[in-house]
Amino acid sequence: MIRFENVTKSYAGGAVKAVDDLSLEIDGGKVFGFLGPNGAGKTTTIKMMTGILNPDAGKIWLEGIDLDRDPIEAKRLFGFVPDTFEMFERLTGLEYLNFLADLYRVGNAERKAHMDKYLPLYELESAIGQQIRSFSHGMKQKLQIIGSLIHQPRIWILDEPMVGLDPASMHALKQEMREYCESGKTVFFSTHVLDVAERLCDEIGIIRKGKLIAQGEPEALMKTDRAETLEDLFLNLTEKEA
Ligand SMILES: Nc1ncnc2c1ncn2[C@@H]1O[C@H](COP(=O)(O)OP(=O)(O)OP(=O)(O)O)[C@@H](O)[C@H]1O
Numbered sequence: 316m317i318r319f320e321n322v323t324k325s326y327a328g329g330a331v332k333a334v335d336d337l338s339l340e341i342d343g344g345k346v347f348g349f350l351g352p353n354g355a356g357k358t359t360t361i362k363m364m365t366g367i368l369n370p371d372a373g374k375i376w377l378e379g380i381d382l383d384r385d386p387i388e389a390k391r392l393f394g395f396v397p398d399t400f401e402m403f404e405r406l407t408g409l410e411y412l413n414f415l416a417d418l419y420r421v422g423n424a425e426r427k428a429h430m431d432k433y434l435p436l437y438e439l440e441s442a443i444g445q446q447i448r449s450f451s452h453g454m455k456q457k458l459q460i461i462g463s464l465i466h467q468p469r470i471w472i473l474d475e476p477m478v479g480l481d482p483a484s485m486h487a488l489k490q491e492m493r494e495y496c497e498s499g500k501t502v503f504f505s506t507h508v509l510d511v512a513e514r515l516c517d518e519i520g521i522i523r524k525g526k527l528i529a530q531g532e533p534e535a536l537m538k539t540d541r542a543e544t545l546e547d548l549f550l551n552l553t554e555k556e557a
């Protein structure tokens with residue numbers, strides 16, 4: 316469960332309002348797709364829900380835990396794949412995964428089972444002993460994805476996770492996202508790939524200029540707007556003048 320209540324964030328001393336009075340509730344057991352044009356406020360929202368940025372106003376709860384009051388407790392609950400690659404480049408892939416497992420206090424048997432499952436799935440077995448600086452963009456992305464799940468978090472947050480993935484890895488990721496929410500966990504991801512969002516998401520939210528302009532099941536939203544596809548709906552909603 317994720318809850319935002321009247322969350323606002325500005326940059327540059329208030330000159331840029333990146334997120335404007337956002338209220339949003341996402342139940343467990345759902346894949347939630349966060350959509351919006353470039354600069355709409357998706358990454359800013361994600362940075363606030365992961366505690367990287369503090370909101371100027373408003374509150375955020377993860378599984379009922381107030382992120383501002385119990386930040387460490389709240390941070391234990393999620394796994395995060397950012398849209399950047401600020402990784403420890405001199406670590407090997409294996410050292411990186413073990414570092415994360417240590418951080419989240421994951422036992423030896425669980426971390427081994429995790430790697431046995433995910434390294435073949437994302438075809439990283441042969442590279443995992445190499446330093447991260449030798450990895451390609453897609454390989455780094457896959458390592459971040461595997462690392463983000465090492466502690467089997469209740470909430471899985473991903474910022475544009477599909478960028479740079481090859482078709483097999485993209486398929487594996489989509490499947491994992493679907494399966495992940497089955498046990499009541501929540502998946503929250505941002506994307507520009509609307510046909511994937513249409514098929515994958517139980518619910519979507521569309522943000523434009525920092526404001527949430529639509530939220531609901533893709534099918535229902537498309538029907539209300541008489542749109543044939545999520546792309547049509549997105550273009551209808553985001554091209555309207557504020
Ligand atoms: N560090 C920053 N300093 C100043 N302005 C920023 C900063 N980060 C983001 N912004 C501004 O905040 C607004 C929202 O940016 P944000 O990165 O949240 O958008 P986004 O929806 O993730 O876009 P994209 O689809 O391009 O990733 C934009 O106007 C952007 O220029």
Ligand SMILES: [Mg+2]
Nearest residue numbers: 357358359398
């Ligand atoms: Mg972004």
